[in-house]
Amino acid sequence: MVSIVLILTLAFVLAVPLGVWIYRVIEGKVFWIQKQEDWILKHLNIGDAPMSWKRYLTCVLMVSAISFVVLYILLLIDGYRWDLAFNTAISFVTNTNWQPVDPAFTLSWWVWAFGLVVQMFLSAAVGMSVVFALIRGFTHAQDGTVGNFWKDLTGSILYVLLPINAAAAILLGVYGTPMNLNETTPSALMDPVAVSVEGKILPDAQIENGQVYQDGQIIENARIVDQQLVPGGLMAAVEAAKQSGTNGGGLTAANSASPLENPNGWSNLIENVLVLLIPMALCFSFGCAVRNRKQGIALFLSMAVLFAIGLACCLGAEYSTMNMLGKESRFGIGSSSLWAVSTTAASSGSSNLSMNGLTPLGSLIPMILMQVGEVVFGGVGTGLIGMIGFVILTVFIAGLMVGRTPEFLSKKIEPAEMKNSVILCICAPVCILVGSAIGSLLPPSGLDAGAHGFSQILYAWSSMGANNGSAMSGFMADGMLMNILGGVLMAVARFVPLAGALAIAGSLSAKKQIPASAGTLATDTPLFSLLLVIIVLLIGALSFFPALALGPLAQFFG
Incomplete structure (x- = not known):
């Protein structure tokens, strides 16, 4: 339990100043960084003018499409089948990092260095850029712009991700993670x-x-x-990028349960902190950007309450039977359960345990955290985007209760914002349920019998449909159906919400700001945070309770 308190405290303490730094970097508040970014864009002949949301989205899709094509070709050259290369390329471009085969002996180091790790930076930076574009929808007034994608991307990579990864790689190397040039x-x-x-x-x-x-x-x-x-290889550097960008794709099949990727308790602490660090920090970046730090704290508290509920339930389920199945004796039940909750709450997908070894109720929590859209801190950028979608829904519902036009951060919430918010909130559930239904009709080989077999299917499609990447082991994941359909669903679950978020940003940035009045709903209070938590849980429960009843709940009661 001491390690749990230490990890969560350290993540919070580091997240507050990091959140302020990210805001200052992306919003051009640091003079020397602003000059360097301008110099880089000028010499690349890239304009730095603010963009409309459609142009911003075009840049996002263009970067992702080029990334997919390059990585797909690299994987084909390295010997992957076309369907496996398709799935893996989409997986890394969408920040999912689903790996149906053992990467240790199937991928060359040059593919890791010039293909996968590049995407670990790019996919995380794209998510961070889009969340700031969404924030500008609330801060800009009647100009219809959401910022410049290329400036956001440059700042995210050079002044946020690279420094964090450099420091983390050095620390992991010191504590025993390999860092050499040997395959x-x-x-x-x-x-x-x-x-x-x-x-x-x-x-x-x-x-x-x-x-x-x-x-x-x-x-x-x-x-x-x-x-x-x-x-061997540059494992410490890859581990840092894997965790800090909520990527999750490991160099070995055992992922962070491997004594190479995660040698001891200190490396486990560093990696678990990295998983939560940037997603937590972006809550405080949000408060700085909208010039109301209470708003950022309210979002953080809502996520923290959901995280605490999930962690308490998972710990209770695992400790009730002292279940060490699938867990590393180096870490024990407490650190393993914390990682299981962190990696599914923060859309990481890395794992220091076997998810297949969790108790039925223990596995229920990671599934729910993925199925609500991974908004409990969530992936780098995408978690906050999803939670803002839930905030807009909550504001709308609360507005109906008091008979007022819903407002959030001095902007009216109207049909355009509501439609796109619904898309943000239900895209992942639709992808997960469609994938689980087809996966149940055409199950892969090697599944366990009964309810646990269905849990394996539901978990796998929840992981792909929510851009997570973790899995319950024990079945054949490298099949044509999972590779092709899984790749399509990963792309839909990634880019449809990003498009919805940018559409909301464009709509809001074209509106004028409305002064707060006596009847304005306060969205920075504990009461609103509680209402937000209830809405998130209700949507998750309504969407997935029947499926969960057939899987982990049936296994528990059976």
Whole structure:
């Protein structure tokens, strides 16, 4: 429990000044950064004039499309099948980082360096840029602009993500995460292993004088394996980018449960803090940008309450049975449960445990956190975008209760904003439910029997439909259906909400600001935060309760 308190306290303490820094960088409040950005854009022959929301969206889609094509070609050159390359490329471009195969021995380091890691920065920076474009919808008055995408992208990468990643990579390297130029390093096994001609381990075999015996008989053609290949490379740098950008794609199949990616308690603390750091910080950036820090604190408190409820339920479920199944003894139940909640609340998808080993009620919490759209801190930028969508819905509902036209941050909320807010809030649930329905009709091989098998399907499609990337293991994820349909749903779940957010920003920025009156609903109070929490939970419960009843709840009661 001490580690949980330490991780959450450190994430909060660092998030407050980081939030102020992000605001100052993106909004051009730091003079020397502003000059450097202007110099970079001038020499790249890119205009720095404010854009309309449609032009901003065009730039977002163009960068993402080019990123997809380049990464897709790199993966094909490296030997991936076309459908697997399609899924993986979309996965990294959309900040999902779903990995249906073991990346340790299927990808070359040049693909990691020039393909995947580049997308870890770009996808996170795109999300951060769009959330500031949405914020400008509230702060701009009657100009119809939402900022310049290229300036936002440059600032996000050079002055936010790069410094955080450099510091984190150094710390992870100090605490034992590999940082070298070796793809793999041979290492002697403590005990040699006998394998058959087909490569299967012979569990009851004895090895004597270079011969393999089983039941007293010599096994012909059996091989003795006395070395293993240990993955290496720039692992500390990749880990930093994986966690700080809420990417989640690891270099090994075990992800952050691997003793290479996550060697000890200190590296676990650093990585878990990184998962939560920028999503938390953006709440305080929001308060600075709208010139009302109470608004940022109110959003943070709403997310924190939802996070605390999820963490308490997950800890209770795992500790009630002292369930160590699928958990690393280095971290124990507490740190593993915190990571499970953090990675699904913050849209990271990285994991220091096997999600398949959680108790039924323990697995229920990560599913719900993904299914509400990962707005409990959420991905870099996208979590705050989703929560602002819920805020607009809450303001509208509260406005109906008191008989007033809904307003938020001195802007009227009208049909255009409501329609796009609904799109923001229901896009992920629609993608998840469509994928789960088709996945249930055409299930992959290797699923467990009964309710747990359905939970595996529901979790996988929740992960792809919410741009998370984590999964319950134990089934064949590299299938044609999951690769193609999963790739399409990941793209829809990413770009439809971004388009909706930018449409809201464009609509709001063209409106004049309205002075607050005695009848204006206060949106920076604990009462509004509580109402916001209730709306988020209601939409999640109404959308997914029947599916959850067939999966983790049926497994629990059965």
